[in-house]
Amino acid sequence: MTRSPLRAALCLTALCFAVACLAIPAAAQAQIARGKYLVEQVALCGDCHTPRDATGQPIAAEALQGAPIGVRPVQPMPFSDIAPKxxxxxxxxxxxxxxxxxxxxxxxxxxxxxxxxPPYRLSKQDAWAVTDYLKSLK
Ligand code: HEC
Known part of the structure; x- marks a missing residue:
């Protein structure tokens, strides 16, 4: 078996390429998982943007599809009674x-x-995680 530096370099390049190919989707998946956590566990976007059934429970199949706001302010004030999709x-x-x-x-x-x-003030990293997660949904 001949040991050529060129072959070694090519193998190394191929290995780096394979590792990069695996790493990029993993990073994207971690980003989307972080966004899902922020949306579902921290900012609770679905509290307003997911419609509810007759018993007031969020309709899972229509998560984040937009919804009417079920409450009204007691004093007149600027207010929206619709949360978009x-x-x-x-x-x-x-x-x-x-x-x-x-x-x-x-x-x-x-x-x-x-x-x-709410006028959120998320960090850039968190804002992009939420954006990438919501973009991944239908
Ligand atoms: C407490 C209720 C509530 C929560 C929680 C909430 N929203 Fe909203 N959202 C609304 C309402 C109501 C509107 C419509 C506001 C308007 O018309 O200006 C709205 C509007 C929006 C809009 C459109 C703004 C525009 O240009 O008119 C975006 C984008 C949005 N929400 C994203 C989010 C995200 C992302 C989250 C979670 C991180 C979230 N919202 C959490 C109630 C909520």
Missing amino acids: LAGLPANYTPAQFARFLQTGQKPDGSPPLPPM
């Missing part, structure tokens, strides 16, 4: 605009969302 990201947001909205609490036109939508 988030699964797949709202059509009027690019992923970058969406991540920015979650970091600044400002819509693409610079205005804040109406209550009860």
Whole structure:
């Protein structure tokens, strides 16, 4: 068996390529898992953006498809009684605009969302994790 440096270099390149191919999807999956955790366990986006059945339970099959807000403020105030669909990201947001909205609490036109939508101030990393997770949904 001849030991050629060229062959060794080619093997090493192939190995690096294989490792990179495996590592990229793993990183993307970890990012999406983090986003799912933030959406479902921390920010609870579904409390408002998921419709509820007649008993008030969230309808799992319609998670994050948009929903009417079931409560009203006791005093007159700016308020929205509809929470739009988030699964797949709202059509009027690019992923970058969406991540920015979650970091600044400002819509693409610079205005804040109406209550009860919280003007979140997520870190850039968390905002992108939420964005990538919601983008992955239908
Ligand atoms: C307490 C209820 C509530 C929670 C929790 C909530 N939202 Fe909302 N969301 C709303 C309401 C109501 C609106 C509509 C606001 C408006 O029309 O300005 C809205 C609007 C939005 C919009 C559209 C803003 C626009 O341009 O009109 C986005 C994007 C959004 N929410 C994302 C999220 C994400 C992501 C989460 C979780 C990280 C979340 N929301 C959690 C109630 C909520």
